[in-house]
Amino acid sequence: AASIADLSKGYKQRVGLADALLGDPNILLLDEPTSGLDPNQSAAIRKLIREIGKTKTVLFSTHILSEVQEICDRVVIIHRGEIAAQGTVDQLTTQSQGSTVVTVQIEGDADSVQSGLRAIESVENVEATGAMQYTVQSTETGEKICREIFKKCVQYEWILLQMETSEHSLEDVFRQLTQ
Numbered sequence: 001a002a003s004i005a006d007l008s009k010g011y012k013q014r015v016g017l018a019d020a021l022l023g024d025p026n027i028l029l030l031d032e033p034t035s036g037l038d039p040n041q042s043a044a045i046r047k048l049i050r051e052i053g054k055t056k057t058v059l060f061s062t063h064i065l066s067e068v069q070e071i072c073d074r075v076v077i078i079h080r081g082e083i084a085a086q087g088t089v090d091q092l093t094t095q096s097q098g099s100t101v102v103t104v105q106i107e108g109d110a111d112s113v114q115s116g117l118r119a120i121e122s123v124e125n126v127e128a129t130g131a132m133q134y135t136v137q138s139t140e141t142g143e144k145i146c147r148e149i150f151k152k153c154v155q156y157e158w159i160l161l162q163m164e165t166s167e168h169s170l171e172d173v174f175r176q177l178t179q
Helices: 009-022 039-053 065-071 089-094 110-118 142-156 170-178
Strands: 027-031 057-061 075-079 082-087 100-107 123-130 133-138 159-166
Touching (some): 009 027, 009 039, 075 089, 082 089, 082 170, 110 133, 110 142, 133 142
Parallel strands (some): 027 057
Antiparallel strands (some): 100 133, 100 159
């Protein structure tokens, strides 16, 4: 018979969760439940946490914000012992202060494209990131800045090959609140 000490870290984490669930608690507190696990073990633990969360309240602490975004219904960001923000992931990322980032691929003279995009009123910054590729930061919402970029392309007869907005991640929100 093998002992728990002989199990992999992933299985030890599962045994720990099973042990915590034996008493059928209403609330389960977990501290960095996927710390030190390989990607497959982390995925299994996340799946287990989501399943447990269907019938129980699960509170967990982690620095892996992509996990929070994937698993949690509500988030509390704590900075220096104080609550810096709380709400759903969507609420926090939508309320995130800062700019909308749009990645565009535009066929046209590079200098002309950059100066034309910079001329858009809400644009804070334009950066060339590759051949015909630019990152545009704007104070406008994604839909509004995309319309403005499209209008600029029509005005200057540039060929718009691709346009994609980037949503703020929970990581972006965390960095803004804790810097």
